[in-house]
Amino acid sequence: MGKRRKKPQESIGEMDISSLIDVxxxxxFYFLVSSSLIETENDLKMNxxxxxxxxxEGPSIExxxxxxxxxxxxxxxDQLLDRYIGFEVPLLSSRLEFYNASAKxxxxxxxxxxxxxxxxxxxxxxxxxxxxxxxxxxxxSVLGVQ
Amino acid sequence: xxRKNSPLxxxxxxxxxxxxxxxxxLLLVFFLVNANMIxxxxxxxxxxxxxSNSKPQLNVEGRIVVNIRPDGSIxxxxxxxxxxxxxxxxYITERKAFFENKKERPRLHLRGDKSAVFRFSQxxxxxxxxxxxxxxxFAVVMPDK
Numbered sequence: 001m002g003k004r005r006k007k008p009q010e011s012i013g014e015m016d017i018s019s020l021i022d023v024x025x026x027x028x029f030y031f032l033v034s035s036s037l038i039e040t041e042n043d044l045k046m047n048x049x050x051x052x053x054x055x056x057e058g059p060s061i062e063x064x065x066x067x068x069x070x071x072x073x074x075x076x077x078d079q080l081l082d083r084y085i086g087f088e089v090p091l092l093s094s095r096l097e098f099y100n101a102s103a104k105x106x107x108x109x110x111x112x113x114x115x116x117x118x119x120x121x122x123x124x125x126x127x128x129x130x131x132x133x134x135x136x137x138x139x140x141s142v143l144g145v146q
Numbered sequence: 147x148x149r150k151n152s153p154l155x156x157x158x159x160x161x162x163x164x165x166x167x168x169x170x171x172l173l174l175v176f177f178l179v180n181a182n183m184i185x186x187x188x189x190x191x192x193x194x195x196x197x198s199n200s201k202p203q204l205n206v207e208g209r210i211v212v213n214i215r216p217d218g219s220i221x222x223x224x225x226x227x228x229x230x231x232x233x234x235x236x237y238i239t240e241r242k243a244f245f246e247n248k249k250e251r252p253r254l255h256l257r258g259d260k261s262a263v264f265r266f267s268q269x270x271x272x273x274x275x276x277x278x279x280x281x282x283x284f285a286v287v288m289p290d291k
Contacts, residue, residue, distance in 0.1 A: 042200030
């Protein structure tokens with residue numbers, strides 16, 4: 001009968017760590033997956049002065065008046081700019097671009113006054129703010145109307 | 147000889163696993179740390195509106211977080227306490243004092259649900275404005291590609 005070959009001398013206290021590695025991988029995958037699942041929120045930063053006339057330096061450019069109707073449509077005065085469909089507001093964006101350019105040309109700070117219907121959805125208001133952020137206009141005043 | 151020596155004779159090969167375990171732990175710690183970097187408590191009942199021109203949150207200091215749920219109810223930062231008009235004012239006062247003590251500039255972080263109506267956002271902005279808080283950060287998410 002052949003002898004069974006003895007195992008090489010095991011060091012004292014040797015631990016089978018394969019399960020530890022399995023757990024480590026599990027933890028790793030968990031954090032990998034969960035960090036991509038959470039929808040991170042971004043910021044749209046605006047300066048909304050609470051008190052009247054924010055500018056103290058001389059006459060400023062005529063502000064742009066935007067109205068958001070209860071159904072979310074965006075008007076400038078009586079002229080319809082964009083309907084509330086999704087997130088895009090192309091006509092408002094081009095109008096803002098034009099306004100911004102003319103403000104910069106005269107060296108004035110562009111300012112926009114937004115009249116928002118109280119019943120308009122937040123998304124419609126955010127569409128306008130998004131367009132403003134795209135033009136880097138952060139000086140705005142907001143008025144809620146019934 | 148009990149065993150022929152042949153080129154194909156395989157030894158008992160055991161791989162040294164310790165570098166791999168070290169790498170795993172490194173990766174784990176990396177994701178653990180990264181996952182906690184931006185910490186503003188989120189009330190899960192609020193789905194933020196979409197805005198493509200939004201910027202990632204760079205500075206989390208001084209944020210007075212107010213949540214507005216789809217039905218228009220106003221909640222505090224972690225969504226645990228509903229705020230009525232007085233409650234909202236007190237909450238803003240208290241948070242403003244807290245940040246001023248920490249020498250951080252207080253600003254309003256408005257997390258309004260995308261389908262809530264503007265009336266409630268207006269209420270919150272007015273309450274913050276009444277206490278001199280002019281800077282408002284609106285929470286938005288990037289659009290799906």
